Amino acid sequence: MTPLPRWADVVLLPLLNVVLAFLVGGLIVLAVGQNPLQAVGIMLYGAFGYGSGFGYTLYYTTDFIFAGLAVSLAFHAGLFNIGPEGQAYVGGLGVILIGLALNGMHWALVFPLMIICGALFGAAWAFVPGYLQAKRGSHVVITTIMFNFIAVSMMGYIISRILKPAGVNSDESAPLEAITRVPQLRGFIELFKNSPVNLTFFLAIGALFLVYWLIWHTKFGYAVRALGNNPVAANYAGISNQKLIMIVMALAGAFAAMVAVNNVGGVQGRLILNFVNGAGFVGIAVAFMGKGHPIGVGLSALLFGMLYQGGQELAFQMPGITREMIVTIQALVILFTGAMGDMLRGPLGRMFAQPDPAAGAK
Amino acid sequence: MTGLNPANEQRSPGTAASALAIELVGINKHFGPVHANRDIHLAIKRGTVHGIVGENGAGKSTLMSILYGFYTADSGTIMVDGVEHKITDSRHALALGIGMVHQHFMLVDNFTVLENVVLGAEDSALLRPTLNRARDHLKQLARDYGLEIDPDAVVENLSVGQQQRVEILKALYRGAETLILDEPTGVLTPAEADHLFRILGKLRAEGKTIILITHKLREIMAITDEVSVMRQGEMVATLATAQTSPEQLAELMVGRRVLLRVEKGAATPGAVLLEVENLVVTDDFGVPRVKSVNFQVRSGEIVGIAGVAGNGQSELLEAIAGMRDQQSGEVRVKGKALSLEGDDGAARARAAGLAHVPEDRLRMGLVTNFSAWENTILGYQDQYGAGPGLDIAKARASASEYMKKFDVRPANLDLKTSNFSGGNQQKLVLAREMERDPDVLIVGQPTRGVDIGAIEFIHNQIIKMRDAGKAILLVSVELDEIRSLSDRILVIFDGQIVGEADPATADETELGLRMTGSHKDHVVTEPGTLPEHETPIQQTLVQMSPKDNSGRDTN
Numbered sequence: 069m070t071p072l073p074r075w076a077d078v079v080l081l082p083l084l085n086v087v088l089a090f091l092v093g094g095l096i097v098l099a100v101g102q103n104p105l106q107a108v109g110i111m112l113y114g115a116f117g118y119g120s121g122f123g124y125t126l127y128y129t130t131d132f133i134f135a136g137l138a139v140s141l142a143f144h145a146g147l148f149n150i151g152p153e154g155q156a157y158v159g160g161l162g163v164i165l166i167g168l169a170l171n172g173m174h175w176a177l178v179f180p181l182m183i184i185c186g187a188l189f190g191a192a193w194a195f196v197p198g199y200l201q202a203k204r205g206s207h208v209v210i211t212t213i214m215f216n217f218i219a220v221s222m223m224g225y226i227i228s229r230i231l232k233p234a235g236v237n238s239d240e241s242a243p244l245e246a247i248t249r250v251p252q253l254r255g256f257i258e259l260f261k262n263s264p265v266n267l268t269f270f271l272a273i274g275a276l277f278l279v280y281w282l283i284w285h286t287k288f289g290y291a292v293r294a295l296g297n298n299p300v301a302a303n304y305a306g307i308s309n310q311k312l313i314m315i316v317m318a319l320a321g322a323f324a325a326m327v328a329v330n331n332v333g334g335v336q337g338r339l340i341l342n343f344v345n346g347a348g349f350v351g352i353a354v355a356f357m358g359k360g361h362p363i364g365v366g367l368s369a370l371l372f373g374m375l376y377q378g379g380q381e382l383a384f385q386m387p388g389i390t391r392e393m394i395v396t397i398q399a400l401v402i403l404f405t406g407a408m409g410d411m412l413r414g415p416l417g418r419m420f421a422q423p424d425p426a427a428g429a430k
Numbered sequence: 431m432t433g434l435n436p437a438n439e440q441r442s443p444g445t446a447a448s449a450l451a452i453e454l455v456g457i458n459k460h461f462g463p464v465h466a467n468r469d470i471h472l473a474i475k476r477g478t479v480h481g482i483v484g485e486n487g488a489g490k491s492t493l494m495s496i497l498y499g500f501y502t503a504d505s506g507t508i509m510v511d512g513v514e515h516k517i518t519d520s521r522h523a524l525a526l527g528i529g530m531v532h533q534h535f536m537l538v539d540n541f542t543v544l545e546n547v548v549l550g551a552e553d554s555a556l557l558r559p560t561l562n563r564a565r566d567h568l569k570q571l572a573r574d575y576g577l578e579i580d581p582d583a584v585v586e587n588l589s590v591g592q593q594q595r596v597e598i599l600k601a602l603y604r605g606a607e608t609l610i611l612d613e614p615t616g617v618l619t620p621a622e623a624d625h626l627f628r629i630l631g632k633l634r635a636e637g638k639t640i641i642l643i644t645h646k647l648r649e650i651m652a653i654t655d656e657v658s659v660m661r662q663g664e665m666v667a668t669l670a671t672a673q674t675s676p677e678q679l680a681e682l683m684v685g686r687r688v689l690l691r692v693e694k695g696a697a698t699p700g701a702v703l704l705e706v707e708n709l710v711v712t713d714d715f716g717v718p719r720v721k722s723v724n725f726q727v728r729s730g731e732i733v734g735i736a737g738v739a740g741n742g743q744s745e746l747l748e749a750i751a752g753m754r755d756q757q758s759g760e761v762r763v764k765g766k767a768l769s770l771e772g773d774d775g776a777a778r779a780r781a782a783g784l785a786h787v788p789e790d791r792l793r794m795g796l797v798t799n800f801s802a803w804e805n806t807i808l809g810y811q812d813q814y815g816a817g818p819g820l821d822i823a824k825a826r827a828s829a830s831e832y833m834k835k836f837d838v839r840p841a842n843l844d845l846k847t848s849n850f851s852g853g854n855q856q857k858l859v860l861a862r863e864m865e866r867d868p869d870v871l872i873v874g875q876p877t878r879g880v881d882i883g884a885i886e887f888i889h890n891q892i893i894k895m896r897d898a899g900k901a902i903l904l905v906s907v908e909l910d911e912i913r914s915l916s917d918r919i920l921v922i923f924d925g926q927i928v929g930e931a932d933p934a935t936a937d938e939t940e941l942g943l944r945m946t947g948s949h950k951d952h953v954v955t956e957p958g959t960l961p962e963h964e965t966p967i968q969q970t971l972v973q974m975s976p977k978d979n980s981g982r983d984t985n
Contacts, residue, residue, distance in 0.1 A: 286818045290804070290811045297799040303753055304786070304794045305809035306777025 072417055078364075082357060082405060084412055086371065089404035093397040102388045114381025115374040121381065123254065123263020127335070128347075129373030130265070131327045133272040135351020136369050137279050138194075138324035140360040142208075144283055145316040146296035151197065151212030152324035153348025154219030155190045159325020161226065162189030163332045164339040167244045178248050179267065182333045187322035193219065194321025195314060202310035208317065220342070227341050241339040250334035266334035271326060276362040279323075283362075292316060324348060357405040368405070375401065450512065451476040451608050451639040452497065452528075457506035459492055466492040468663040470506070474608070474656075479630060479640045481650040481671070484660035485683055485881040486851045490643045493660070494610050498530045499523040510608075529601025530610040535593050539586040543579055543596050544568065547603050564603065571602050575632045591622030598629065608639040615649060616879070621738070627653050645683075645882065647676040648910075659683055684883040694893045697917035699728035702765075703901035704750075704784075704870045709759035711742075711749040719745040721925040722759065727870065727901040732892065734904045734916030734933070737945050742925035743905045744789055747874045750903070751786035752779035763870055780809055785863035789874030789905065791852075795859040798848035802838070803829035805847050806862045832861035837887070853884030860888060864895055871895055872903040877911065889915060909941070923947045 072081070094104035115125045135152040142149035166185040170178050197211035224239075231241035250267050254260040283289040295302040295312050302309055331343050350372055357371070358364025379394035404411075452474040459467040466489045474480045484490045495501045497508060499517040507514050510526045517523050520530070537546050544561055547568060552560045565581055572578050577595050585593060594614060601609055611630075615623040630640055630653055642654060650657050651671060658668040659682040667682050680688040704727040711720035719742040727733045737743055748754040750761050752768065752775030761768045763782040768775070779786070788794040796805050806829040807814055815821035826843055833841050836857040838850070847855060856876070863871065876892065877885045892915060896902055906912050912919060913933045921929040921944040929944045931937075 281819075285820055285822065287811050287815060287820050288818060290807075290820055293800070294797050294808065294811075297797045298793075300794050301797045301808065303773060304751070304776055304788060305811070306752065306774050306780055308772065308774035310773055 072413065072420060076416060076420060078359075081409070081412060081416065082364075082368075084416075085404045085409055086401060088412075089397070089400040092404075093400050096393065096396060097389065100388055100393070102386055107382055107386060107389060110385050111374070111378035111382050113378075114385070115378035119259035120262045121377055123260035123265040125370070125373045125377040126260075126265040126269055127263060127330070127373075128376040129369045130269045130272045130330045131347040132350050132354045132369035132372050133276060133366060134323050134326040134330070135348050136354030136358060136365040137275055137351075137362070138320040138348075139351050139355035140358065140362075140365055141279060141283070141292075141323060142316055142320040143355060143360050144289075144296045145292045145312060146299065147198075147201070147313065147316060147320075148209045149194070149212055149317065149320050150209055150352065151194060151215050151348070152320070152327070152351045153344055153346070154212070154216035155194045155321040155324035156327035156344045156348050157219045157223050157342075158193040159186040159190035159321070160328035160332045160339050160343060161223065162186040162325065163328045164231070164241050164244075167248055167333060168242060171242075171248055172245050173248055175248055175251055179250050179329075179333070182250070182329050183271070183326070186325040186328050186333075190321040190323075190325025190328070191318040192321070194324070195318040198314040198317025201317070202313040208313075216348075224341060227339060231339060239341040240336075244333075244337040246337075249337045250329065252334065264335040266330065268326065268330040268334050271329070273366075275323065275326065276366050279365075280362040324351070353402040353406055356409070357402075371401070372398070449476045450474065450509070452641075453509040453512075454493070454497065455507045455509065457493065457496060457508075458504045459489075459496060459501060460504055461492075465663050467496070467503070470665045472658055472665060472668070474639060474641060476607075476639050477634060477637045478655040479634050479642055479653050481642045481644065481654035481657040482660060483643075483645055483647065483650055483657060483679060483683055485645065485883065486853065486879075487662075488660040488683070489663040490660050491612060494530070494612065494641065494643060497523070498528060498610060524601075524604050524606065527605060527607035528610065529604060529606025529608070531594065531597045531601060531612065531614060533612045533614075533616060535597055537585050537593060537596060540584060542582050542584055543588075543599070544581040546585055546596055547581075547600050551604055567603060568599060571599060574636060575602070576629055577602075589622070591618050591625060594618065594622075594626065595629070606638075608641065609633065610641045610643070612643045613645075614642070615644065615646065623649075647679050647882070650679065651676060661685055680882050684881075686883075688882055688886055692889045692893065692914040694915075695897070697731045697896065699731040699917070700899060701729050702726045703729050703763065704872075704903060705760075705762040705765075706746075706750065707760045707762070709746070709749060709761065710757040711745045711754055712757055713745055718757070719925050720749065723922075723925070723927055725920055725927060727903050729869070729899045729901050730896060731917045732896050732902040732904055732915055734906065734912035734919045735922050736909055736912045736919050736941060737907075737922035739907045741922050741945075743907075743922055744874070745925075746922070747786070747789060747872055747903075747905055750779070750872055751784065751788075752776040776809065777812075780866075780868075783869035785866055785868035785871050787859055787863050787871070787873040787876060789878070791855055791859050796847050796855060798846070800847055801844045802833065802847055802850070802858060803843040805858055806832050808862065810862070810866060828865075832865050833858070835865070836861040836891070851881065853880040856880050856888065857884065860891060864891060868900065870901045870903070872905075874905045875907065876904070877906075877908070909938075921945055 090108070094108070097104040097107050114121050116122050135156065138152040138155065139149050162185040163182045166181045167178060170181065193215065194212070197208050197215055200206040200211050201208040227241060228239045232239060233242045252260070252264060252266040253269070254263060283292065291302065291307045291312055294305060294307060295309055299309055327344060327347055332339050336343065354365055354368045354372055357368035358366070375398050379398065382389055383391045383394055450473050452472070454470055454472040457467050457470040470493055472493070482490050482493070492501065496503045497517070499519045499522050502518070508517055509515070510528070515526060517526065538549065541549065544564055548560050548564045554560060568581050577599055579592055579595050579599070585596060588596070598609065614626060618626060630642070633640060642649070644650060654671045656668060657671050657674065657679065659666050659679060661683060677688070706723055706725050709720055709723045710718060713719045721742070723746060725733065735743055735746070745754060749756050755771060763779070763784050766782065768779055768782055776786070792798060797808065803826045807825045811820065814825045829843055833843070838854050838857045838861065847858065850858065860876070873892065876888050880888065892902060892904070904912065904915055913936065916933050919931040919933050919936060919941070920927050921931065921941060923945055924947060928947065931941060
């Protein structure tokens with residue numbers, strides 16, 4: 069089969085898949101007796117139409133970029149990291165510990181330390197599955213899934229038994245003082261009033277560039293891609309597979325942990341039970357839809373950010389459409405862009421490869 | 431087995447040998463802008479072995495896929511037994527008595543031989559009666575054609591050669607009168623290949639027609655009656671095998687004169703650059719494959735390791751290159767011992783001045799998803815750029831230089847490596863390893879799956895390295911290659927070096943016997959005069975010295 073032109077592969081195919089997902093989603097909306105066009109309108113308005121909504125969209129996008137990068141990076145090394153959920157959760161511990169230790173200090177000092185400390189905790193959490201894969205051959209898919217569960221139990225214990233101050237009813241840590249928190253953009257930009265988007269958003273944009281540089285412009289990235297494409301050839305090239313697997317997993321965990329900087333440091337100002345709330349899992353879909361490329365990850369993170377924010381708006385505005393239906397539409401996007409992402413490749417390929425009889429006689 | 435093949439019953443096998451089994455007239459096939467088959471005419475006589483040779487991409491496989499119904503020709507007709515047919519799919523082809531044995535087997539690994547054979551040809555909803563009938567039929571076929579195989583053996587437990595026999599049985603069971611074999615010996619050991627040729631001989635004797643696609647000229651010379659040569663989508667010649675020579679065929683294939691013999695001057699060995707001492711290496715399952723091997727390679731000489739595949743050559747190469755832990759012993763480059771522990775030993779071996787052209791370029795030597803320039807720095811990536819960054823401009827510059835020097839086509843730095851032909855992929859690997867000016871070069875199967883034109887080039891490059899004072903260790907299963915390139919031959923058998931020979935004076939019988947672990951005393955016949963090869967040793971001999979036997983089957 070003739071390969072698609074690059075632009076069709078990168079732009080057209082994902083776009084068609086999203087459109088298809090929305091068409092099927094529209095049919096479902098229609099089936100429950102609601103107007104799909106109106107629903108799309110509300111969704112788009114909710115996500116982009118006004119400042120606060122747009123701010124929320126960018127806030128969710130921030131989470132999804134980090135989680136998506138955590139999956140993408142590992143994927144370039146041939147590792148399927150299912151664990152950003154747990155890695156972000158444990159990263160939150162690092163963020164809150166440094167935050168509480170320096171509580172009251174100015175954010176300009178604390179913010180970089182939160183990044184470092186959170187990254188260390190996330191990296192340590194992801195390192196263990198990496199180690200088990202490299203040295204013991206335990207498949208990283210299995211171990212990262214299990215580590216998500218372990219993280220939930222462990223963090224539940226830590227938050228409710230250790231970090232929870234006396235006299236507080238909900239399961240959460242003590243709060244950070246306002247000056248210590250990562251500043252939200254509404255402080256500088258009028259547009260984002262009431263929305264939680266904060267400086268971490270720029271960190272996410274920076275992370276996209278960093279990962280691009282890392283994967284395609286460094287020796288490390290070259291080794292990672294060699295390992296991911298052909299481990300035997302990597303071994304032939306003198307690249308230590310074991311070492312690289314552990315490093316890449318730790319790095320992925322560090323990226324996942326930035327979700328915690330966004331949430332714990334930038335919005336809640338405290339460590340709340342189950343604050344990750346599925347963002348880590350969305351990262352898997354984001355990474356696949358973005359084909360592991362930072363540009364793709366950025367765009368698909370924005371799409372999912374829009375679905376999240378616009379979806380909540382929709383559930384609020386159109387009572388006929390429940391929260392579950394929003395999840396269904398999100399699932400359709402994942403289904404069409406991820407699992408069935410290549411469904412249209414064949415027909416598109418035939419469209420682009422029209423036989424040209426004149427070209428035969430060369 | 432009745433009812434499966436109506437066309438079969440009307441045929442009277444063994445009629446005039448000159449009758450045409452298959453005739454292709456004016457076949458054309460385009461793939462987009464590529465004209466893969468250009469007005470092909472081909473007549474295949476019944477009861478003959480007809481070879482089709484050509485370089486990779488010459489259009490052999492396309493033509494056979496058209497005959498077998500995978501593709502439909504843009505124009506042209508197919509005549510089977512003198513009757514025109516529009517073959518629509520492989521089921522149709524089978525009904526016309528055309529069967530195909532693919533290069534990559536299409537077998538269900540955890541089914542038995544019997545189950546694989548009847549798969550898709552069951553004649554009732556209940557399996558038992560089919561299996562019982564098939565068992566008898568299989569016995570018959572095995573008797574007739576020497577295709578002995580246990581019908582109840584599970585396919586995954588069979589050797590590659592036996593699996594190929596199952597494929598042939600499948601085709602015969604379905605009533606194939608014409609068998610297409612696509613590069614059948616690519617995956618076989620020499621002994622298995624020889625067995626296959628004997629089976630083909632029996633099939634021919636029973637009146638079957640065989641189309642053999644290959645690019646190994648010695649197979650053509652050994653077994654075919656007629657041979658057709660394809661080049662760039664065109665059929666350039668059809669010749670009687672007895673009236674042609676490998677040199678003529680090579681010239682037709684490539685379109686220019688090709689030197690099949692390597693021309694080189696005498697070696698001037700200097701200092702010892704590579705030393706292997708008491709090396710013991712195990713395979714992935716902990717089984718010792720290299721058992722206390724000792725040898726030296728001097729600067730300015732090529733040492734060839736001759737042996738039947740699977741006697742420890744691969745493990746030896748990988749251990750020296752730092753890819754496999756050594757159990758005991760030592761590898762020294764320029765007198766310094768390599769520490770090869772850990773899974774990045776290959777980097778240390780390279781740093782010590784050793785370059786490695788691996789036996790299997792696709793599995794090991796290349797990342798096929800990488801573009802060409804990326805593969806030209808594989809293993810040397812740390813030399814590009816001072817800090818963590820990769821100096822892409824420098825890498826591309828050197829890649830472009832290598833590709834020009836080694837005439838890699840197309841000269842496109844950004845083309846994905848999997849889109850290059852085998853010969854050009856191999857040139858990429860060779861350029862990468864040779865152009866880094868190593869002191870020691872170890873080369874495994876330098877010309878496996880490589881076009882005949884590229885073979886000449888590759889051999890010359892290896893000689894050039896030798897003349898530049900490098901120490902070269904060569905491993906190849908092609909004894910011809912070992913003999914023509916090496917200055918010294920070491921014979922490996924069961925992980926041990928069992929002898930050394932001078933290629934100029936080496937006696938082929940002696941070499942062959944050593945390679946099969948036999949002693950001199952057991953020689954029963956003079957070399958080159960074997961009328962039949964009844965013992966495994968003799969089979970190996972025939973495989974190893976095809977020139978002496980090339981005339982045998984063509985008379």
